[in-house]
Amino acid sequence: MSEDYDNDDLDAAEPLVLPLDGWHRERGARMVEFAGYQMPVQYEGIIAEHLWTRENAGLFDVSHMGQLGVAGAEGDLASAAEALEALLPGDISALKPGRIRYSLLMSETGGVLDDLMVLNTGKDFSVVVNGATKWDDIGHLREHLPDEIVLTYFDEQALLALQGPKAAEALGRLGLVPIDGGTPLAELKFMQADIYDWQGKRLGVSRSGYTGEDGFEISVSAADVVELADTLVAQPEVKPIGLGARDSLRLEAGLPLYGHDLNEETDPVSADLAFAISKRRRVEGGFLGAERVLALLAEGASAKRVGLALEGRQAAREGAQVMQGDSQVGQVTSGGFSPSLQRPIAMAYVDAALASPGTALEIDVRGKRLSATVVPLPFVPHRYHR
Template sequence: MAEPVAETDLKQTPLHDLHVELGARMVPFAGYSMPVQFKAGIMAEHQQTRSRAGLFDVSHMGQAFLIGPDHETTARALEALTPSNFVELGLGRQRYTVLLNDNGGIIDDLMVTRSISADDDGRLMLVVNAARKDVDYAHFRARLPENVRLEVVEDRALIAVQGPEAVAAVAAHAPKAAELAFMSASSMEFDGIDCHIARAGYTGEDGVEMSVPAGAAEAIARALLADDRVEPIGLGARDSLRLEAGLCLYGHDIDETTSPVEGNITFCMQKRRREEGGFPGAARIQAELRDGSDRVRVGLRLDGKAPAREGAEIALPGADVIGTVTSGGFAPTVGAPIAMGFVPRAQAETGTQLELIVRGRRLPATVADMPFVPNRYYRKPKS
């Protein structure tokens, strides 16, 4: 177990003072002092995001750029480290991917965005997990070709606004945000402040993630929170929302031992990359794509009201342990406990009856489709 971090050693985001002013309960998270909840509480914050809009401080995440002489050079350098297709990533488009080790395990999962401007075509923006920033940056620097460099951004904050009314609230200050399709991004002004806004998020809801100048973050957050559609949301509700959406949390549901096939995230691998390979661990991953992996991440619905947390054992009914829960808790939108975990491929089919062992009790559970709550990502109408 990691040594506890002293409060004085924790980093602060540009919104730290605002969180304290708003009555947040602050906790250590990935080396930062972060709000786990505000006065309304986790349940109310979860429901606020599902019904209206929530503002999340995600400035602890790492922001960086890969910069090369042209798009194809930069894209191929990234393709040598990940299993996704970046050569054909369009202008202003965003893609989820994973950084792989030589055995096909996941070093981190990250978002990659190509600039909307053809004048900046040799640049790809990266957003990486807070706890993996140093690992990721060292990996990139050790493996990038000489004509592609990593530029880490230290002077920007990251604000997510999520929920069915999120984009309308942002567009009141940045009208171009309403024009974005899901997984697209553009530079634009928010009340005259230059920002980079992507239509994406980590809740299963429509919404945006805004990369903004650190010095302007508090003004932007206050402007959004002045809208009665928007409330501040902490890490607690962020976790319950992403769990209902069936989304992985690095270090829990995926790690350096997990392949994309085992993690059930092969959507990050486009057809050309699946067929051509050329990424770390390709032999293992292509074999798993062809033959199936020995284990796979599945969703689990529990009977009753008792939740199963990370580390709970998964067993066959009345028989042996076959797996482990990696994320779990009560799902406010579902009104029942849910979980995710790894089981052998033979037990991964939807509807399979299993048991989760919680404090010595065997709780009935069923393998369920994910997401547990239907995603409501925005799709532009076809013209």
């Protein structure tokens, strides 16, 4: 899960302050309002921060995201899984302790209300939702979960993401000790998590992230996050990284951004997220919006999210029309200049008949036609630690 920063997204309400607000400012961060919070968009520059993360390790503050707990009565894990499966299309009941699954919070009409991560802690389920949608998500969950299911919002927890090929080396130096005989940090694989002791402090660590690189997301008490952030950036491989590079990294990784590439009108099939609908759920259904989603799986969607490689140096931004001749055949949902590839790239929804790699299209940018070619996603190969 990831959110973009966009001044058009700002609420009129006074923005909230994250636990690391002063820490960011001390390091020269340029702050912007996003998802109801003041957040760092960049420190030394988006391109430099992007490339540093691809080659070393970047530390991102993602504490605006919602960290939730879903528990059954008296610790009944099966009932909590069943309740979540009524809202998500994933096979939550088959998720083993310490494992994470990407999933989708669905509407009654088969639209995507949010994309999220679900972790089986062995006692309950930890759910991380997008910051811009977390209050709506909490309301939706409270409305649809059975009364006996306990929903908790961990508002006193901060969340850091340490991303990049040297993230494991840097985090490993902190001497984290698995609690209760858990998995040593070095043995965590992509989409696995455990609880660790760090100098008497409890950290929830998952090997996951939204940059396409190896890395970790670390849940830590807000009271301890400054000390942890200081310790991490003291490592030679680690620099603080802002929202701007987080967005360009996830775009290169071909990862959708809620509120841009995904919204309540978007279905999982068109969004190329059918992998999040497990085999059993495709047969049994039973989740909100299943009738529409299963019909789209069987019949095919009319549009599909694709990658586009643009010629030249000019980037196409969200909202630009994708054209074939005189006909509009799609619309850009995310776009920008790729620091890694040194060329403009974009993601767009286009007519399904035009979604094959190699298809030549054009993008209308303020009346100028830019040549573009459909390419496979991701633009930059993922380097997850599997």
